[in-house]
Amino acid sequence: MMSWLPRRALPFAAAIVLGAVAAVWALRRPRADAPIAAATVSVAADPQYASAVQPIFDRRCVPCHACFDSPCQLNMQSFEGVDRGANKAIVYYAERPVQVTPTRMFQDAQSTATWQSQFGFFPVIDRVDRANPHDLDRSILWRFVEQRAADRRGGFFDVDNAAACPSTAADAERDLRDHPERGMPFGLPPLDSNERDVLAAWLRRGSGAPPSRDLDEGPVAQRAIATWEGFFNGNDPRAALVSTYLFEHFFYGHLYFPDVPGEWFRLVRSRTPSGSPIDEIATRRPCDDPGTSTVYYRLRRIHETLVLKTHAPYALSDAKLGRLRELFYEAPWQGAGPWKVDRSTKNPFVRFSAIPARSRYQFLLDDAYHFVQTFIHGPVCRGQAALDVIEEQFLIFFLAPESDPAIVDPGYLAQIAPDLELPAEEGESIAALSPGFDAEELTYLAAEVPHVRKRGFADVWHGDGTNPSAVLTVFRHYDNAFVLHGAVGGMPKTAWVLDYPTFERMYYDLVAGFDVYGNVTHQLGTRIYMNYLRIEAEGQFLRLLPKGERSRLFGEWYRGRIARALAGVHAAAVRGPAPSIAFSDAARAKEELVTRLLTKELPAAVAGPREPIQWPDVPFAADAVRAHAERTLRLIAGKTGASVAPFPDTVLLRVKSSNGDLVYTIARNRSHASVEYILAEGVELEPAEDTLQIVGGIASSRPNLFLVVDERDLEAFVSDWQALGTGDRSWGAFVDRWGVRRSHPQFWDAFDFFTSECLRIDPIGGAVLDLSRYMND
16 A cells, blocks of 8 residues: 555545446446335244343343444344344445445344345354254354353454355354364353353244333333424424434434433334334435435334443433424524425535524534544444544534634525535545545635634633533544543643534534445545544634644644645644733643633533543542552553553553452553554554553443452552563563453453443443454463
């Protein structure tokens, strides 16, 4: 691969050829977006499945077999996924020349028969030979489970390929004979004898389904569903437009009613009204034409086990309902209507121009944490190509609505709307990589400058005094990331200030307009466009700094040839007058700006508590054990040097104590010369500048390693860490003493502890952790 190519030359050279192929194929092949008729799984009910079988899958299989990156597409978050089986096709294949048919659970087909007859899935459990029900070896699932019990070797091997997805019991036998290490759970300790006995008994009983889950909801849930579906399908002449906008922002969320604990819902488009069975309209993207003039918005229960890497909760409370009515129906609209949904474009600034811009922006601000979370936990689920466009750790602030020209000047937003077109507009066509995006970006940035006045602290959204979404921290861990409330992890290298046009476009680029099943041009177009949006967000932050410091910081953040190639865009993003803020030390203006925002300018309830490990001015906790742990761990945080190099991207640390165990996340903050390369991140890394950051709780959905330390041994732990890279202690010896390897006999105990802590710390936002990135043995 070429080490670099400027944007105007298409950073991934093969995209030109692949995109051309994609364009031709898009014209000649039939579309696969037509709705699939629902069917019923003709399997006997097993009353023990929900209480005994699925919990085993949840604890031992779902940590790898969930979301789009499930090996062999075997999604084990539900009975329906296990029954659907596996598929040799790989979902995460960014270089594919043509888009493929989506295979989303509970959306693109409604029965196992349809999945297996029309989508290429094959069974991993056997129901064929009823005359010999005790022959468990006919089940691919069982053969792999038993193989792990017989061959307990640890280690990690790539299984994301068709050769490792046997489609028959005979193929599985041959595969395991050639690769005995491929038993399941893969490269991890086997299921214990009790767990295997439960699975064997279930398979012998016919591998039945849980009893019908389409029973009536309880009265509280029924009332809530009726209220919200009534709101989404209201008679107000503006309802069709408002509900379309809300659907495109709610479609991915895990929706819940605060008064109905443990039940989760999706907002879907249906061909049938409330009171009838849901007939979901499954389009590739929520902003795609549903193909019918009459759409009903319905709340559909989620029957899958939740996993942290995709979990994005959103509360449908009475207060939220009142707020949405206030924002979208009580605010004055321009014109007299009629207000119709324009399906000829995917540009949200054109489609929803009738809805007051202030209402749309405030809607995003009210739940900014949720929407930023969908950038990370959304349809992309994982992906270096999407995430190598951001730094390892940064803060997000927001431009106050009263300071956003797109909000205060309706004429300005109408003027720039055509230049805010997104890659989704072109679908899989090579036009999605059109150099026209360069011109549109520069035109937009040039049009913005006359509307930018001197910036000051008042221009940063204060969260209405109480909203903790006003300050967010993002941690990136190679091809996955995590978002937290408040300033977590110490002083960041960079920071963003999102205004309405940038925030909305990020959402549509990464969530509502992103298609994980799309082709190479769509995937690259999404990534390239996000590069521009990040530059805009960083530019809005830099406008709060002296002009000279803006240039210096850009030079520090973006080093190398490709950064120089984008110098015109960088310069345009930070044009505008000097700020109204007086700085005591211009050379440290960024640090002063961030500190003042967090400690003086923003309310404490908004900025959130800073942590003493990274912030020396913050006092330690009154709890003696926690104070001891954090005082000791401060010796690790923020340091550079050889002792940092062996650490993986993210580690979960358990500090054992008789007063209650403590949990921390150790994140490796990898330094980059620039984040503007595509699929060539290695050329940008500056490992000598890497640091470790330590934060309380769980700040990763995909840990690479577990460490366990007794509170009395913290000094020895730090001493061993300081000896790394000096020859006095190797990484292997360090992990032997403090770590939990994949093959460790107590691995599952450690995993269960961190999963339970994730749920205890955040009962609403917590879910099952992912093990697909856990380090090799």
